Amino acid sequence: MAETETFPDRKRGSGVKLVYDLLRDEILDLVLPPGSTIDEVQLAERFGMSRTPIREALVRLAGEGLVETLPNRSTMVANIDFLNLHTFFDALTLMYRVTTRLAATYHQPAELNAIRQHQARFAAAVEAQDALAMIASNRDFHAAIAEAGRNPYYTSLFLRVLDEGRRLLRLYYQSFDDRLPREYVDEHEAIIAAIEARDVELCDRLAKAHADQIVRQIQKFLTRDRRQSLPL
Amino acid sequence: MAETETFPDRKRGSGVKLVYDLLRDEILDLVLPPGSTIDEVQLAERFGMSRTPIREALVRLAGEGLVETLPNRSTMVANIDFLNLHTFFDALTLMYRVTTRLAATYHQPAELNAIRQHQARFAAAVEAQDALAMIASNRDFHAAIAEAGRNPYYTSLFLRVLDEGRRLLRLYYQSFDDRLPREYVDEHEAIIAAIEARDVELCDRLAKAHADQIVRQIQKFLTRDRRQSLPL
DNA sequence: TGCATTTTATTTGTCGACAAAGTTTTGTCA
DNA sequence: TGACAAAACTTTGTCGACAAATAAAATGCA
The missing domain is CATH 1.20.120.530 (GntR ligand-binding domain-like)
Structure with missing residues (x-):
């Protein structure tokens, strides 16, 4: 059985960084395998926040090339070329x-x-x-x-x-x-x-x-x- | 009197790119002077869209260092060092x-x-x-x-x-x-x-x-x- | 059965609303 | 008047909702 993460009350504005840092680590440690899709809603539930901060974290990750976003389609972990x-x-x-x-x-x-x-x-x-x-x-x-x-x-x-x-x-x-x-x-x-x-x-x-x-x-x-x- | 820009109906998903490209050009051509603050609401009115796509464009610009975001405070055009x-x-x-x-x-x-x-x-x-x-x-x-x-x-x-x-x-x-x-x-x-x-x-x-x-x-x-x- | 087309369901992009953080103005007292 | 506190205002960060776009399932037809 998977551990249930708990994210205590956080300050306004800290949500994006939390998601960003964690996703980043998971991508770089190959916990999230290259090419796997990322579900915004699922992440929102996991972190107990709405999709807005999740999306901002994903946009930042995309800016660094760690994630690729297909318009109107899923965003996925960047592949290793x-x-x-x-x-x-x-x-x-x-x-x-x-x-x-x-x-x-x-x-x-x-x-x-x-x-x-x-x-x-x-x-x-x-x-x-x-x-x-x-x-x-x-x-x-x-x-x-x-x-x-x-x-x-x-x-x-x-x-x-x-x-x-x-x-x-x-x-x-x-x-x-x-x-x-x-x-x-x-x-x-x-x-x-x-x-x-x-x-x-x-x-x-x-x-x-x-x-x-x-x-x-x-x-x-x-x-x-x-x-x-x-x-x- | 300033020219009134008109932005015709655009496809879903194109708003961010529109704002991003235009802001980027205005920053690089010094139309927006370094250090000047950027007002999300004003931009939203100017482009005829909500703040969400404006914010995403700003996040991307921040990722490239063209814009600096102070938490809970205004975002401003990056200064020249x-x-x-x-x-x-x-x-x-x-x-x-x-x-x-x-x-x-x-x-x-x-x-x-x-x-x-x-x-x-x-x-x-x-x-x-x-x-x-x-x-x-x-x-x-x-x-x-x-x-x-x-x-x-x-x-x-x-x-x-x-x-x-x-x-x-x-x-x-x-x-x-x-x-x-x-x-x-x-x-x-x-x-x-x-x-x-x-x-x-x-x-x-x-x-x-x-x-x-x-x-x-x-x-x-x-x-x-x-x-x-x-x-x- | 195999293929094309409609229906349904999922997911994304955008919106308006609202509360928290910050800023400015107003008001009070020395 | 000048300094400080309170109140009013502005701006940002987050939310839930909804519609457009895509994907999946169901249906019809040969």
């Missing part, structure tokens, strides 16, 4: 490099601290073999680096790319029994050190290597031979 | 380069054609000294190049940056009596040729030079000495 993954890898790599470079130049002590905290959480998640926490803290780690780079244009694109990556990584680790690699922890540490040393070129190289590593892992997963798992 | 223009220049330059490079690699004949058409309109606008048309077609020209590059992540960021640039350029040419420079026409032609030749490195250099040129012009405008125009 496996055919054009190379555009994703390309953007991911460039954004890793650019944001890490900028962080080396513009970071301030407090920001480096925030980055370290996310890294600590990331290391703990890897240690505990907690895939969801690892994916989330990895995203936060790189988002914090982008913040330190202080370019809102890059940050917003990077967040979008990282979110898309969150879905891919979830897919990846689901299929490999959630066994998490430790080399990322060390790579993160090296990146932190390079940012602190304000070594732009080293940051660039490390960011590129880090991106390549991730891209390679995902590609390995996508191109692996699935034939032996077919029943005969 | 003059203090952090360098982040804009940085992103603009990088996106010029990246999208032009990708266009050189991935463009197809039809797309090159579209790019040429925008360039023709751009040249005509410069010839006619029509600043608004020139700004719009310049944006379309570079957007078409991004399209040819086929990376939706880059395209979406680039469009956002170009839109922000539309406001800045409008400001620029308003203040200089809308006298339009012709060198951009030639630079555009060179870029087209480089894309057609699929010369990635040349595209990169030309895009960077083009970006630098624009950045320099805007900076010149922003830092010019305004003292002599003060009344004594």
